[in-house]
Amino acid sequence: MEYVSAFHNIAYDQSLTFDNKVASLLQLGKNLFNVDTGMVAHVEASGLTVAVLETDLSRQKINKIRPPLLAFSEEVLEKAQSTSGRHSDNKSTSLFVGAPILCHSAAIGVIVYASSRRTRPFSHRHLNYLELFSRWYSYEFVNQYKHEEYKQNIEMLNRFESIAKVGTWEVNLRTKQMKWSDQTKLIHQVPLDYVPNLETAIDFYKEGYSRDAISNSVENAITSGESWQLELELVTAKNRAIWVKANGIAEFVENECIRLFGTFHDISHEMIIREDLKADVQDSKQRIS
Structure with a gap:
């Protein structure tokens, strides 16, 4: 033959x-x-x-x-x-x-x-x-067919991320490889070919409470599987101070944490509105008193 x-x-x-x-x-x-x-x-x-x-x-x-x-x-x-x-x-x-x-x-x-x-x-x-x-x-x-379907899903996710300004991320704890979506990179103000790792990702958080809080959350997730949802301050690669909502979930296989993944959202505008509302409420209380 x-x-x-x-x-x-x-x-x-x-x-x-x-x-x-x-x-x-x-x-x-x-x-x-x-x-x-x-x-x-x-x-x-x-x-x-x-x-x-x-x-x-x-x-x-x-x-x-x-x-x-x-x-x-x-x-x-x-x-x-x-x-x-x-x-x-x-x-x-x-x-x-x-x-x-x-x-x-x-x-x-x-x-x-x-x-x-x-x-x-x-x-x-x-x-x-x-x-x-x-x-x-x-x-x-x-x-x-599966490849085209995957590409379409990725394109849809990218469009959603761009509109909602919500990025995604994940880290493989076995290979130590971390991935950021394009929107997550845009929020951090890094190039789209930027390759993050867990240590440098944590270093973007503002030193003090924010960095300590995310570090503790990551550690707790790896050891006990506890997820997190935090609103923290972050300093971008271009030295811009912003507020972000960071969500994380741990994935376990046979009692071993093999992956962390989650979403990342720039909420700076939302925080400004909150502060303005707080100020308005405070002014109203002072006028009443």
């Missing part, structure tokens, strides 16, 4: 995008099958949608073969297994072979090859290639 090595070289080529790999694997199958058309189609709510098409046919010929190609694809999906077939009209006969793309037993698409020049039936070798292609495509497609 010499095609396995060629398949592997394409599928695991890190320089190729997912779409490039699919096109190359379709072309590899065309050569292996000695056919003129290879197609990947996805199952959509409205029916099958062609995702990738590799063909040697003219537009006129591919338009002619398209209806029987899609009809055969529906047959492959209905059988839920590798299938071969043929379509004849008054002028020619086309041979088809295809396999469903399955994800958790549900069909998400189909891979089909077709040719009007081939006369010999497709062999088990061809079916093996199709099933290898199908399994790879299913795995990679799900990974691509």
Whole structure:
């Protein structure tokens, strides 16, 4: 099975995008099958949608073969297994072979090859290639979907952070690595490529009560799992004094604290409003007395 090595070289080529790999694997199958058309189609709510098409046919010929190609694809999906077939009209006969793309037993698409020049039936070798292609495509497609979903979630979180001016942070106590979201870095007035650690993060808090309070809270969280929610003074990298609300939670595995994470919110404007209200209340009391 010499095609396995060629398949592997394409599928695991890190320089190729997912779409490039699919096109190359379709072309590899065309050569292996000695056919003129290879197609990947996805199952959509409205029916099958062609995702990738590799063909040697003219537009006129591919338009002619398209209806029987899609009809055969529906047959492959209905059988839920590798299938071969043929379509004849008054002028020619086309041979088809295809396999469903399955994800958790549900069909998400189909891979089909077709040719009007081939006369010999497709062999088990061809079916093996199709099933290898199908399994790879299913795995990679799900990974691509999850990656896009993750990116969308991150973008949504970043938009939320920007609007609410709430940042996030976490520290892995096993690796000692700390991560700040972009909004947390903006609040600290550090560059977006800034790499924090637990010690330097604590040093941003104003010396005295604020720094002592956050240090004690971190220690208590690591030893006893106690979370914290504090309003403290902080001095940014640009020496700007601000008020922040710092929230932290500890994560334990087998009685060992492995991670701390939480949110970080600039509440300076809120503190100004509070002080103004206090002053107004005090003035009112003095006028009444």
